[in-house]
Amino acid sequence: MKAVVVEQYAPIDQIELKEVAVPLVTLGHLRVRVQAASIGFVDGLKVEGRYQTKDPLPFTPGTEFAGVVDEVAADVKGFAHGMRVMGAARSGALAEYIIVPPSAVEIMPDTLKPEAGAAFRTNYLTALYALGERGSLRAGEQLLVLGAAGGTGVAAIQIGKLLGARVIAAASTEEKRKFAASFGADAVIDYTKADWRDALKELTGGHGADVIFDPVGGEVSVQAFRSIAWNGRHLVVGFAAGSIPALPFNLPLLKGGLLIGVDVAQIARREPDAQARVMAQLSTWLNDGRLTPVVGKVFAFTDFRAAFKTMQTRAALGKMVVRIG
Numbered sequence: 353m354k355a356v357v358v359e360q361y362a363p364i365d366q367i368e369l370k371e372v373a374v375p376l377v378t379l380g381h382l383r384v385r386v387q388a389a390s391i392g393f394v395d396g397l398k399v400e401g402r403y404q405t406k407d408p409l410p411f412t413p414g415t416e417f418a419g420v421v422d423e424v425a426a427d428v429k430g431f432a433h434g435m436r437v438m439g440a441a442r443s444g445a446l447a448e449y450i451i452v453p454p455s456a457v458e459i460m461p462d463t464l465k466p467e468a469g470a471a472f473r474t475n476y477l478t479a480l481y482a483l484g485e486r487g488s489l490r491a492g493e494q495l496l497v498l499g500a501a502g503g504t505g506v507a508a509i510q511i512g513k514l515l516g517a518r519v520i521a522a523a524s525t526e527e528k529r530k531f532a533a534s535f536g537a538d539a540v541i542d543y544t545k546a547d548w549r550d551a552l553k554e555l556t557g558g559h560g561a562d563v564i565f566d567p568v569g570g571e572v573s574v575q576a577f578r579s580i581a582w583n584g585r586h587l588v589v590g591f592a593a594g595s596i597p598a599l600p601f602n603l604p605l606l607k608g609g610l611l612i613g614v615d616v617a618q619i620a621r622r623e624p625d626a627q628a629r630v631m632a633q634l635s636t637w638l639n640d641g642r643l644t645p646v647v648g649k650v651f652a653f654t655d656f657r658a659a660f661k662t663m664q665t666r667a668a669l670g671k672m673v674v675r676i677g
């Protein structure tokens with residue numbers, strides 16, 4: 353089978369698509385024929401060996417995928433050859449086949465295409481866990497989404513609307529703001545402008561943002577916190593801008609605001625009930641058609657490097673997906 357193989361941690365330009373053996377199914381696992389895999393921020397860091405945990409070399413990158421069950425170990429119940437599934441693994445999704453435990457996958461609704469299935473799990477789990485479980489976003493509240501045209505950002509717009517919030521999307525270009533608006537944002541802001549907080553104040557009628565979804569980090573995070581409403585919640589999701597901001601402690605006091613961390617990587621272990629609640633709600637929305645995962649751009653398998661580069665150069669709108677099968 354064909355697989356992207358990282359033999360040395362290196363920039364994506366130096367990584368090759370190789371011919372490798374189809375992996376064998378081991379007890380407690382199933383083999384999925386991958387049809388689509390999506391590229392996340394973390395995948396780019398892992399390829400270069402810059403993520404907090406390093407995958408032992410050689411490895412195949414790619415965490416999120418959708419495909420068809422190919423073979424099931426004798427001790428695994430509930431799955432059969434031919435079932436359409438979507439899921440996430442620690443690595444290995446940029447390959448024609450992947451071996452995973454059943455807990456890593458779920459049945460893909462008939463209405464979803466593999467590209468959308470591959471773009472689902474991390475971003476939507478993050479958005480609903482952050483906004484619902486951590487941020488307690490309520491209907492009628494004002495939600496500010498930073499990096500709103502990015503993978504998690506656009507998911508936060510959709511989930512924010514489903515939770516009944518008024519969503520204000522902040523993004524750096526006209527194209528990104530249009531993209532954010534097309535997925536339901538009620539208003540948009542150019543947060544690269546020096547006076548963007550004045551625009552936010554006006555848009556919220558002087559109230560400020562009740563909840564801030566922040567996958568960006570850097571100076572914009574501190575500015576956003578300065579515009580938080582009384583009793584507002586600022587959700588720390590990520591640092592796509594590359595720098596970790598430092599918040600003066602007087603600001604939470606003066607604003608009556610909360611800074612709340614979000615880490616979906618830990619919830620299966622620390623809050624399994626919350627994870628189950630969030631996944632059940634997402635499944636309901638997916639199955640009744642109220643939620644469709646946003647696919648930004650689809651790349652051919654041979655063009656996997658372009659998918660990484662689009663994301664790494666701040667050029668991506670939505671999630672980058674590689675079509676494999």
Ligand SMILES: NC(=O)c1ccc[n+]([C@@H]2O[C@H](COP(=O)([O-])OP(=O)(O)OC[C@H]3O[C@@H](n4cnc5c(N)ncnc54)[C@H](OP(=O)(O)O)[C@@H]3O)[C@@H](O)[C@H]2O)c1
Pocket residue numbers: 392393394474475478499500501502503504505522523524525528567568588589590591592593594614615616617663664665666668670671
């Ligand atoms: N905490 C968690 O559980 C969790 C879960 C998923 C992801 N994350 C993290 O969240 C962050 C964002 O993930 P994502 O999938 O939304 O990424 P993404 O699709 O690349 O979007 C990130 C957005 O950040 C903005 N940005 C500002 N400065 C940037 C820069 N120098 N380079 C790249 N983007 C920049 C961009 O919007 P503008 O151009 O409009 O500014 C971009 O659209 C990552 O750090 C990721 O690791 C955390």
